[in-house]
Amino acid sequence: MKRYLCVLLILLSIGCTACDHADAEEQLESDLPESEIAIMYTDLSEFLSEEQIAVYRLAEQILPLFLGAPDSVNTLHLILDGADVQSQLEYLAENGQQADITPYSMNGINYLPCIGEFQHLAELESLCLSAFTDAYWEELNGTPVFIELDGQLYHADVAKGSAFGYAPSEHPDTYELISKSDSEIRFNLIGHYKSSNVDADYTLETCTFPIKMVLTEDGWRFSRFAIASRSE
Numbered sequence: 001m002k003r004y005l006c007v008l009l010i011l012l013s014i015g016c017t018a019c020d021h022a023d024a025e026e027q028l029e030s031d032l033p034e035s036e037i038a039i040m041y042t043d044l045s046e047f048l049s050e051e052q053i054a055v056y057r058l059a060e061q062i063l064p065l066f067l068g069a070p071d072s073v074n075t076l077h078l079i080l081d082g083a084d085v086q087s088q089l090e091y092l093a094e095n096g097q098q099a100d101i102t103p104y105s106m107n108g109i110n111y112l113p114c115i116g117e118f119q120h121l122a123e124l125e126s127l128c129l130s131a132f133t134d135a136y137w138e139e140l141n142g143t144p145v146f147i148e149l150d151g152q153l154y155h156a157d158v159a160k161g162s163a164f165g166y167a168p169s170e171h172p173d174t175y176e177l178i179s180k181s182d183s184e185i186r187f188n189l190i191g192h193y194k195s196s197n198v199d200a201d202y203t204l205e206t207c208t209f210p211i212k213m214v215l216t217e218d219g220w221r222f223s224r225f226a227i228a229s230r231s232e
Contacts, residue, residue: 012197020067022173027041031153032115038176038177038178038188039175040177041174041176041177042175044056044175046109047177047185048185051219052185053215055110056150058080058130058131061076062127062141063225063230063231064229064230065146065225066140066145067160067227067231068158068159068160068161069159070145070155070158071155071157071159073116074114074152074155075088075091075092075116076117076118077116077117077118078116092115095115095116097115101113104155110157111154111157112154112155112157113152113153113154114152114155116151118154119146120151120153122148123153124136124146129218131221131222131225132222132223132225133216133223136221136222163228163229165193165195165196165197165202165205166192166193166228166229167194167197168192169227170194171194171204173190173191173228174190174192175187175188176188183214183215184212184213184215185212185213186211186212186213187211188209188210189211189227190207190209190228191206191209191228191229191231192204192205192206193205193206193207209226209228209231210224210226211224211225212224
C-alpha cells in the first residue's frame with residue numbers, strides 16, 4: 001500500500017510539472033509579436049487593410065517630390081486625380097513658367113515658384129501629413145525642398161532621374177513583412193532592376209528598402225517610406 005501511494009505521488013508530481021511547463025510555453029507564445037518571422041508577399045492586400053493601402057498609394061504619389069522631382073508639385077493635383085502623362089504635359093504647356101523668371105537663391109539652392117494648385121506651404125504640408133508622420137514630414141523637407149516666399153510656394157530647382165532598369169510591369173515589386181501589431185507594421189519593399197534595357201539576356205538584381213507604418217491619432221501614417229523607382 002505504501003509503495004502504491006509513493007508511485008501515485010510521483011505520477012501526480014510529473015503531471016503537475018508538465019502542466020506548469022505547458023502553461024509557461026503558452027504564456028511565452030502570447031507575449032511574442034503577432035508576426036516575428038519575415039514573410040514574402042506579392043501584393044499589399046495580403047497583409048495591409050484597405051485603409052492602409054490607400055495611405056500607401058498616396059505616399060507613393062507624394063514621395064517623388066522629395067526624391068529628385070520637386071517640380072512635379074506643379075501637376076500634383078492632376079496626379080492625385082489619376083491624370084495621364086499627356087494631360088500633365090498639356091497643363092504645363094498652358095501654365096508653364098516663363099524662361100526669364102529669376103530664381104530665388106538660398107543656401108546655395110535655387111528655388112522656383114510653383115504653378116500648380118498647391119500655392120502655399122501649409123497646403124502641401126497638410127497633404128503630406130495625411131500620409132506621413134509629423135517627424136517624417138520635417139525630415140523630408142529638411143533641406144528645405146519647399147519654402148514659402150511672400151505668400152507663394154517655391155520648390156527647389158533640382159532634378160534626379162529614376163532608377164536604371166526598373167521595370168515594374170515586367171518585374172513587379174514584392175514585399176517582406178517583418179513585424180505587425182495593432183500599432184505598428186514594418187516591412188521591406190523589394191524592387192527589381194534589369195542590368196540592361198535593350199539586351200534580352202539581362203540579369204535581374206534586387207534592392208531592399210525598409211518601410212515603417214504607425215498608428216497615430218489621425219490614423220495610419222508612414223514614419224519611413226520608399227519607392228523602388230527612386231529611393232536609394
